[in-house]
Amino acid sequence: MLADGNYLSVCAYDCPDSCGMVATCSEGRLVKLEGRKDNPYTRGFICHKGRRWVRDLRGQDRLTSPLARRNDKFVLIGWDEALDMTAQAIRLAALRHGHQSFLFYEGSGNLLMGNKVQHLLPLMLGGSTMATGSLCGSEGKVGLARSYGTVGRDQPLAALESKSILLWGRNPAENSVHFLAILHDARQRGAHLGTIDVRATPTTTISDSAWVVRPGSDLTLALYLCHEALILHGEPQAAHEGYDAFRQACLLVSAEDAQLATGLSAAALHALVGFVVDQPPLSIWTGYGLQRTRWGADLVHVIDTLGFLLGNHGVPGGGVWFDQDDDNLLPDGFATVPGAQTRFVPRPSLGASLLEADPPVEAAMFVRGNPASQCPDAGKVLRFLEQCPFSVCLDWHMSVTARACTLVLPTTVFLERGDDYVMSYFHDLLQKTNKAAEPPEGVRDELNIVRDVALRLGLPDRFITERARLADVENDPRLTPAGPGMWRLKEAPRIQGTFHFPSRVPEVAALPSMLRLITVHVRDYINGIDPNQARARTLPPVASVSTELAHERCLIEGQKVTLRNAQGSLDVRIHLDKSIAAQTVVLPQGVEGVNLLVAPGLTPDGNSCINDSWILLEPAQQ
Structure with missing residues (x-):
């Protein structure tokens, strides 16, 4: 068991702050989280989302056993059965349609650099199918x-x-x-x-x-x-x-x-x-x-x-x-497989791409990802999961995606495993994680789960040796020690050489007959996750509209209406906000169901057009 005491770590949430943490462990449990005082950005305090881990690590939503869907209900099964099921499903999909029939989908549930080791599973199978393009920045x-x-x-x-x-x-x-x-x-x-x-x-x-x-x-x-x-x-x-x-x-x-x-x-x-x-x-x-x-x-x-x-x-x-550059601090050739031929599908239009994939995807693994909630046109992601013969979700709680899968495997979170690293996309610090709590009985580490599946498929065991190479990031010559388990990355100013003016100025088209849907980041949510998911499924989310639009449509505070477009529909309750433009509807990005309405379009560079979404507002059906 982990010894009682304080452990230095870093928040691995997909958040720009990348807070340095001091975690207090007692009898294997996390009992306190504070900010590192020697971190020049954290300054000794962390936000409420980070502090929630003290409660959530042992909360009632925590998964502690594999769950298999049988007769449309989840039942508890053992780990050996769950891992055998996963390996057999991947094997059968590859035999029928080749390695691209296996989807390995990785989300941004945490930003640990060592996550890349898990890519060895799809790569050693030949490349498989993976997602590309950004929903974010x-x-x-x-x-x-x-x-x-x-x-x-x-x-x-x-x-x-x-x-x-x-x-x-x-x-x-x-x-x-x-x-x-x-x-x-x-x-x-x-x-x-x-x-x-x-x-x-x-x-x-x-x-x-x-x-x-x-x-x-x-x-x-x-x-x-x-x-x-x-x-x-x-x-x-x-x-x-x-x-x-x-x-x-x-x-x-x-x-x-x-x-x-x-x-x-x-x-x-x-x-x-x-x-x-x-x-x-x-x-x-x-x-x-x-x-x-x-x-x-x-x-x-x-x-x-x-x-x-x-x-x-x-x-x-x-x-x-805007954001910092994606610095490649990983060792050369880290978790790569020469000759692998990956089929990439665009993340912003994931559902439609998977439904149209040829060869079809017949086995899917979701790791730290919740595309049935996070991806645009999420209804098509759910439709894919309904028809996919086998899908497994690795997560620490029951996400929207997990609820739609064949199998759910409970995993550790970053505070329950150490010797990994987080590089901020806002500031200049690389920080090392330390294990600060024991996971609940029955929970396994992500990498060990992926490795066990790979071994059952007869793949070479490169996972442990590759994971050990991760420590080489500390030797990067661009890093300067800034404290225990903390390094400052050398500045790389972009203001140098010739400035290039925009070569074109695009015309922005509008659809004036519809309302623009804007989904915004809010204080409580990260990565499309509402911490009160059960409550969010029973209460309609709140959509903010202007008082001008409310007057025009005869809407009142708290009224239930339906938002609708070609992607789907969502019942909401109205909140009046005089600061919002008249033809606009604002919804929090973390609420379940919001992305049923979000357009799955792609920019020329393959990223998401989330805020190019247009909707109709109608009276709710009684």
């Missing part, structure tokens, strides 16, 4: 990289040197509390904080200035601000290319165009122009929602261009940020 990185060819890695503490800070679609008061602490310090030093969003949020409330705009208007607004920057500053002096064509395009965007698109008054638009130009250096921090559209990369590129035109690139406290 890859599109913004594409746009940011267009400027200089790289996303780079900079310290977010750069905000402390800013005189003006603009959060564009970013809501750290709910979603990144440690960045909020940095912003507080920057304001104490005299910085002004401004926010652009599609609704009032806790972040707009604490900002010095805030502008609430219509969803989908950001590109027009960014082009107009570039227009103003061109008039004020003229052609920039730093090395660049493509200036003339971009100048011609954005000078066509007038103040009237920006007002019409955003819904801002002339005075509010004038104030926003003043905010971005009057007090340099300006840092702009873009959020996730605004880049989850077909033109998301173009939008982030234009916002970055605004920073360049205003002379803020390469200036301490100035510039444009």
Whole structure:
């Protein structure tokens, strides 16, 4: 049993903060979680989502035995039977249709770097079928990289040197509390904080200035601000290319165009122009929602261009940020299999792709993933699971996907296993996990489950030796020790060389006869998971609409209505919010059923267009 005491670890949630943790263990149980004081971002505190683990590790929702679906009910079975079932189903699928008939789907239930070892199972089978493309933030990185060819890695503490800070679609008061602490310090030093969003949020409330705009208007607004920057500053002096064509395009965007698109008054638009130009250096921090559209990369590129035109690139406290670069710290050739031929299906249209797959997928394994809740057009994912002969879900609790599978296998969580690493996509720290609690009896580690299945299939046992190689990440020459089990990654500034102006400015189409659906990150949810899932299945979720739309449709607070489109339908209760644009419906992204309505479109780079979703609002059927 794990000895009583304190253990240093790191939160592996898919969250930008990557908090350093001090975990207290007593008699094998986690009894307390606090933030590491020597972590310059965590600063000794963690959010309530992290603190929930003290309760959730031994909560009533915790799975502790394999569950098999029989006669449409789940029954307890033993581990040997469960593993034999899984291996036999994969074997039969491969015999009938080849290795691509096995789907290995990995989600973002945690960000442990060692998860990649599990890829050996599908790769050693020949490649199998796996998902590609992002539901989250890859599109913004594409746009940011267009400027200089790289996303780079900079310290977010750069905000402390800013005189003006603009959060564009970013809501750290709910979603990144440690960045909020940095912003507080920057304001104490005299910085002004401004926010652009599609609704009032806790972040707009604490900002010095805030502008609430219509969803989908950001590109027009960014082009107009570039227009103003061109008039004020003229052609920039730093090395660049493509200036003339971009100048011609954005000078066509007038103040009237920006007002019409955003819904801002002339005075509010004038104030926003003043905010971005009057007090340099300006840092702009873009959020996730605004880049989850077909033109998301173009939008982030234009916002970055605004920073360049205003002379803020390469200036301490100035510039444009989205996410950090995906640094490859894993050893060369880690968990790879030469010659493997993987069939990739797009994650943002997973259900439709699996239903149409040829050869068909007849055995599916879901690890740390909940695509039946998280993926756009989730109804098609559920339809696939209904017809797939065998599906197994590895999870620590009963997710939407687990409920739809043939077999459910209970796994450990990151606090119950150690010797792994987490690299933040917001700050510059690599941190090591330590085991801080014993798992409940009957629960097994993910890697051991995958390895046992592989051995039953007669595959070589590379899992343990490959897992041992993970420790080599500590020897990367770009790392500098920053504390026990904590390293700082060397900065890799992206502001270098020639700036590339956008080569095209896309036209944004709209469907005025429908309402735009926006799904937003909220304080309580991570990865499409509602911590009160049982309650969420019995109560309709709450959809926020404007008081203007409510008046137009004769809606009242708490009224039950149905949201509907070609993907599906969802019953909700109405909440009136005067800050939301008239033709908009806002839903929390973590609520079960929301993604039944989300469009499965792909950007040109294969990422999700979640916020290009349109719906009808109808009276609920009694």
